[in-house]
Amino acid sequence: MAARIQQSPQPGGGKRKGKAQYVQAKRARRWDGGGPRQLEPGLQGILITCNMNERKCVEEAYSLLNEYGDDMYGPEKFADKDQQPSESEGEDDDVEAALKKEVGDIKASTEMRLRRFQSVESGANNVVFIRTLGIEPEKLVHHILQDIYKTKKKKTRVILRMLPISGTCKAFLEDMKKYAETFLEPWFKAPNKGTFQIVYKSRNNSHMNREEVIKELAGIVGSLNSENKVDLTNPQYTVVVEIIKAVCCLSVVKDYMLFRKYNLQEVVKSAKDLSQLNPKQAAQTGNGKEAKLESGDKSSQNDPAEGKNNQQVVPENSEELGPTGSISETQVVTEGVAKPKPELASQVTEGSESNENDL
Numbered sequence: 511m512a513a514r515i516q517q518s519p520q521p522g523g524g525k526r527k528g529k530a531q532y533v534q535a536k537r538a539r540r541w542d543g544g545g546p547r548q549l550e551p552g553l554q555g556i557l558i559t560c561n562m563n564e565r566k567c568v569e570e571a572y573s574l575l576n577e578y579g580d581d582m583y584g585p586e587k588f589a590d591k592d593q594q595p596s597e598s599e600g601e602d603d604d605v606e607a608a609l610k611k612e613v614g615d616i617k618a619s620t621e622m623r624l625r626r627f628q629s630v631e632s633g634a635n636n637v638v639f640i641r642t643l644g645i646e647p648e649k650l651v652h653h654i655l656q657d658i659y660k661t662k663k664k665k666t667r668v669i670l671r672m673l674p675i676s677g678t679c680k681a682f683l684e685d686m687k688k689y690a691e692t693f694l695e696p697w698f699k700a701p702n703k704g705t706f707q708i709v710y711k712s713r714n715n716s717h718m719n720r721e722e723v724i725k726e727l728a729g730i731v732g733s734l735n736s737e738n739k740v741d742l743t744n745p746q747y748t749v750v751v752e753i754i755k756a757v758c759c760l761s762v763v764k765d766y767m768l769f770r771k772y773n774l775q776e777v778v779k780s781a782k783d784l785s786q787l788n789p790k791q792a793a794q795t796g797n798g799k800e801a802k803l804e805s806g807d808k809s810s811q812n813d814p815a816e817g818k819n820n821q822q823v824v825p826e827n828s829e830e831l832g833p834t835g836s837i838s839e840t841q842v843v844t845e846g847v848a849k850p851k852p853e854l855a856s857q858v859t860e861g862s863e864s865n866e867n868d869l
Contacts, residue, residue, distance in 0.1 A: 548631035549757050553678045555641040557752055559670045567638050568629050570666045575627050578654050583645055586626045633755045634713040647674035648763055655769045655777055664778045671773050673750055674761050681758040690730050697747055697762045699734040705741035712753040
């Protein structure tokens with residue numbers, strides 16, 4: 511509610527009344543769920559894009575995640591919010607030990623109040639971030655998409671894409687390089703190997719350069735094992751890079767092209783439905799077709815909108831690495847416009863209808 515403030519009358523007995531001013535009062539937000547309130551480094555969770563209705567998106571996400579979460583990990587156990595931390599019997603003569611125990615009891619009580627899924631502020635419009643606790647986001651989301659892909663049963667209305675986020679760090683190049691060196695080891699460090707692509711998306715961030723990020727991450731993957739190869743058509747792994755403000759979200763997912771870029775609206779469509787689409791619409795579903803561009807092509811000019819708020823309602827197109835080949839032949843795919851370096855080959859997939867430039 512707005513609070514009314516009346517100005518004091520002017521000195522000297524004047525009859526002129528002060529003009530009433532209204533100041534918007536800040537609403538007190540209740541936060542009883544524990545944990546962080548917004549997206550920050552050190553979290554795991556699920557990044558979800560929606561079609562304008564974020565409130566409905568959160569409701570659908572809770573319903574869907576709880577359904578499959580209970581199936582994979584069993585029903586969630588809750589503790590009484592009013593439950594007090596346990597007290598030791600008798601008095602402890604050691605003050606330091608007693609203090610440590612009290613701190614441990616407080617932490618244990620807080621952890622018991624944390625939910626398995628908790629929505630936090632993402633920092634971008636039409637984007638919802640669900641913080642997860644005690645589960646593996648990539649396995650849960652893959653299980654959801656696999657079931658929907660097999661049954662072709664539509665379970666959401668406003669949710670578009672659902673991307674697992676296995677780790678977050680600060681969205682600065684040096685921080686990302688340091689974090690990725692350890693983060694990518696389970697999938698790409700020898701003796702592990704595989705074909706891969708890198709998908710890049712940035713929102714509300716203007717200081718990161720997509721070409722530099724992709725080049726550095728590709729170099730890290732190559733340094734972990736020289737047998738890791740790039741493949742856009744049917745990669746074994748897809749490295750997802752989602753940057754929102756000053757936070758970088760990373761994950762490595764499987765079946766990215768099979769599950770239509772993890773789009774819940776597209777994965778329910780059958781092959782017959784896709785065959786009825788025109789060529790431009792069919793390309794938007796993530797079928798892996800690419801159009802090669804020469805390095806000197808006009809489309810390689812810098813996009814003036816690069817780094818601005820790049821929010822989309824429909825599924826976003828992404829930057830990816832080029833087809834099967836060595837790391838030194840990395841191909842960069844940008845959203846709507848390909849911007850290759852002179853020494854790199856260039857390749858671009860057709861974007862969605864929301865792309866400003868039709869290639």
